[in-house]
Amino acid sequence: MCDTCGCNVTHGNRHLLAPGGRLEKTGQGGEAVTVLRNLLSENDRTAAHNRSHFDRHAVFAINLMSSPGAGKTALLEATVDALGERFRIAVIEGDLETENDAQRIRARGVPAVQITTGSACHLDAHMVHNALHQLELDGIDILFIENVGNLVCPASFDLGQHRNVTLLSVPEGDDKPAKYPVMFRAADVVALTKVDLLPVLDDFSTERARDHMHALASAAPVLELSVRAGDGISAWLDWLAAELEHYRQHSRRGETLRPRIQPEGLRLHGLKA
Amino acid sequence: MHELSVCQALVGQLEALAREQQAIRVVKLLVGIGPLSGVEPALLSQAFPLAAAGTLAQDAELTIEDRPVRVHCLQCGQDSDASVNRLLCGHCGDWRTELLSGDELMLVQVEFVREQAYV
Structure with a gap:
């Protein structure tokens, strides 16, 4: 022609x-x-593939995000200690370097796959897909994907998870949701961690943190907890158990779950998958 | 930070589209970005030539269209402009809103040069 x-x-x-x-x-x-078409449609396709993988094995997958040092691994350790008998848990750990976090989890008898991203500041669906090849999903109830410590990039990449959990530790300051709206808008639940430091860091107001979440039009529950002091862990475990049950109800009907904001975006923009 | 990986995904899409369209070169592309996508337009513009080097999108002209942050109020039913960290209704001030635009990360349009077949 x-x-x-x-x-x-x-x-x-x-x-x-x-x-x-x-x-x-x-x-x-x-x-x-x-x-x-969404610029990340290739990632999203792999994420959908991961999600159907999880759903085939009825594995409830959670993307755990926060800045470095907010206490993601400590929260996972506490979760494994509390629920390890009731549920079978597995963990995918994302870090730039080292196997430290995976070793901490494995020390508690839970299977953990470490993804070292080198210089990549986030996990993407392909990395998680590769990690899944090293993980036996049969019999697993909950899979935690601990993302790279970063409040910016991880929020933009769907991994195939069913729920997003974002941690905000007290030393970081209560205005983080206003400074990192993309990340905190994506959260299905926010865990304010290290609240045992509130008496010392009295410029942190949990009320202000909640107000900033509301300003993002987010109805996500904001939990206050301290792994070190053992405070507030039960509210987190209750949230987890309730969401797992919610997922299983969907799963029995042959449906899946997505983090709250993702379907909204897809629907509103009429994007092709 | 992650704009380069976004650009690599973009170039992958351009190559697939070009194959589909039997095109030999991408001349222009239009990308729509909302601030709630988490991608910085200026960084994307800088990263694009790096990701496109050596591909058929090498000399393509990238235009980025900024998408406004707009919300629809679930209480009063009106639409209004908002800002990235203040997605409240501009009319009644309620926080229960849903996003109408502002989180797009979208390849809108691509202009190709097609392969010329011999008659």
């Missing part, structure tokens, strides 16, 4: 070249094609 003389224009495709048609001629002799 030739783009010079118009011999490629047929009765069947003429409408595409009309003004506003999909292939209307543009300035440089090219043809414009309307795509309307």
Whole structure:
């Protein structure tokens, strides 16, 4: 076909070249094609694949996100200690370097796969997919994916998880939801950690942290806990057990679950998967 | 930070689309980005030539369209402008809103040059 003389224009495709048609001629002799596809659709496809993997094995998958040092691994240790008898837990650990976190989890008798991302500041669906090859999902009730410590990038990548959990530790300051709206908007629950430090760091107001969450139009519960002092852990475990049950109800109906904000975006923008 | 991986995904999509369209080169592309996507338009513009080098999108002109943050109020039913960390209704001030736009990360349009077949 030739783009010079118009011999490629047929009765069947003429409408595409009309003004506003999909292939209307543009300035440089090219043809414009309307795509309307999410830039991360390749990642999202793999995430959907991961999600169906989880669903086939009825594994409830949680993406655990926070800044470095907010206490993700400590919360996982406490969770394993409290629920290890009741549920079978597995963990995927994302870090730039070291196997330290996976070793801490394995020391508690729980299978853990470490992903070292090198310089990558987030996990993506492909990395998680590769890690799944090293993990026996049969019989697992809950899979925690501990993302790279970072309040920016992890929020943009769907991994196939069913729920997002975001930690905010007291030393970081109560304005983090306002400073990192993308991350905190994605949270299905926010855990304010290290609340045993509140008497010392009295400029942190849990009320202000909640107000910042509301300003993000988020109805996510905000839990206050301290792993060190053993405070508030039961509210976290209750949330977890309730969400697991919620997931299992969906799972029995052959349905899946997604983090709260993702379907909203997909629906509103009419994006192709 | 992650703009380069976003660009790599973008270039992958452009290559797939070009194959589909039997195109030999990408001339232009239009990308829509909302601030709640977590991607910084300026960084994306800088990263794009690096990701596109050596591909058929190498010399493509990238245009980024900023998408406004808009919310729909679930209480009073009106739509209003909002900011990234203040997604409250601009009319009644309620926090129970849903996002109408502002979290897009979307390849909107691509302009190709097609392969010329010999007659």
